[in-house]
Amino acid sequence: MTSHDAPGTALVTGASSGIGWEYATRLAGRGWKVVLVARRAERLESLARELREAGATGVETLVADLADPADLARVTERASGDDVDLLVNNVGINGYGPFAEVDGDLLDRVLTVNVVALTALTRAAVPGMLARGRGAVINVASLLAFAGDLPPGPLPRRAVYAGTKGYAVTFTRTLAAELSGTPLRLQVVCPGLTATEFHLGAGATPVSGERRTHDEGGVPPEDVVTASLAALDTDEVVCVPGLTDPEAVTRLATAELDLRRGSGGRAAARYRGAGAKAREAS
Numbered sequence: 422m423t424s425h426d427a428p429g430t431a432l433v434t435g436a437s438s439g440i441g442w443e444y445a446t447r448l449a450g451r452g453w454k455v456v457l458v459a460r461r462a463e464r465l466e467s468l469a470r471e472l473r474e475a476g477a478t479g480v481e482t483l484v485a486d487l488a489d490p491a492d493l494a495r496v497t498e499r500a501s502g503d504d505v506d507l508l509v510n511n512v513g514i515n516g517y518g519p520f521a522e523v524d525g526d527l528l529d530r531v532l533t534v535n536v537v538a539l540t541a542l543t544r545a546a547v548p549g550m551l552a553r554g555r556g557a558v559i560n561v562a563s564l565l566a567f568a569g570d571l572p573p574g575p576l577p578r579r580a581v582y583a584g585t586k587g588y589a590v591t592f593t594r595t596l597a598a599e600l601s602g603t604p605l606r607l608q609v610v611c612p613g614l615t616a617t618e619f620h621l622g623a624g625a626t627p628v629s630g631e632r633r634t635h636d637e638g639g640v641p642p643e644d645v646v647t648a649s650l651a652a653l654d655t656d657e658v659v660c661v662p663g664l665t666d667p668e669a670v671t672r673l674a675t676a677e678l679d680l681r682r683g684s685g686g687r688a689a690a691r692y693r694g695a696g697a698k699a700r701e702a703s
């Protein structure tokens with residue numbers, strides 16, 4: 422299945438703004454039916470109107486707060502529908518702030534939206550996709566999944582956010598391996614700074630007012646979606662839209678494998694004192 426096939430319905434979370442709005446628009450333009458999920462009903466209605474005016478049929482809106490268990494249950498129910506061939510887990514909030522000071526409820530919300538909802542929706546959609554022998558899941562992570570502790574640009578105030586995006590990367594790669602040999606496609610897309618509403622709030626409440634972008638700038642969301650849909654068509658699991666050298670992804674995987682294979686059955690000598698170190702060296 423490629424993004425140019427339009428066999429069924431795409432469910433897009435976080436469709437009321439930014440990257441999600443763009444996924445919905447592009448998929449509807451390719452003939453997909455779309456289910457638009459977010460909290461702001463009026464935004465979803467305005468997107469639905471725009472898509473219908475452009476000729477889309479089968480546009481559905483599903484107003485839901487994915488941090489709310491009852492709402493999440495409604496959306497997982499919809500994601501398990503036998504028409505859903507593409508799930509785009511795009512929703513994400515940042516909860517930025519110094520770790521020791523940031524509100525604990527906000528961090529819970531970040532974990533629920535970025536990790537729990539993504540996992541629950543994938544779990545809801547995959548069994549039906551497997552049974553029907555077609556389907557794809559796109560998870561939106563971030564470049565901040567990588568090298569969060571490394572200079573010259575470590576990531577203060579972002580530990581939980583970066584952790585959730587690391588989860589999205591590891592979860593998607595590992596599930597893609599589990600499902601290799603099936604017709605399902607899994608992708609994790611890792612955008613860098615993107616021009617959306619993302620930095621206009623921490624995510625606890627919706628951004629108010631007209632659609633606009635944050636002051637930080639960044640690449641247009643159109644570029645992120647162009648890369649992601651192209652990568653889906655070529656079966657690329659880890660899509661980094663701005664990455665000019667795709668071998669960097671392979672080198673990362675190779676380094677990870679070295680680390681895992683290099684781990685022996687006992688604690689390494691450097692943890693066991695000077696005698697053990699000398700015995701191991703001899």
Ligand SMILES: NC(=O)c1ccc[n+]([C@@H]2O[C@H](COP(=O)([O-])OP(=O)(O)OC[C@H]3O[C@@H](n4cnc5c(N)ncnc54)[C@H](OP(=O)(O)O)[C@@H]3O)[C@@H](O)[C@H]2O)c1
Pocket residue numbers: 434435436437438439440441458459460461462464485486487488511512513514534561562563564611612613614615616617618619620624626627628639
């Ligand atoms: N912008 C960047 O620089 C950047 C970089 C890398 C990765 N990303 C990732 O890209 C994804 C999309 O973000 P974006 O940049 O497009 O940001 P955005 O413009 O802020 O869009 C976020 C979307 O998520 C929805 N949302 C937030 N909380 C929700 C909740 N509890 N329940 C349901 N929907 C909720 C928002 O709609 P409502 O407020 O209407 O609910 C909105 O539609 C996120 O996963 C983000 O982590 C962004």
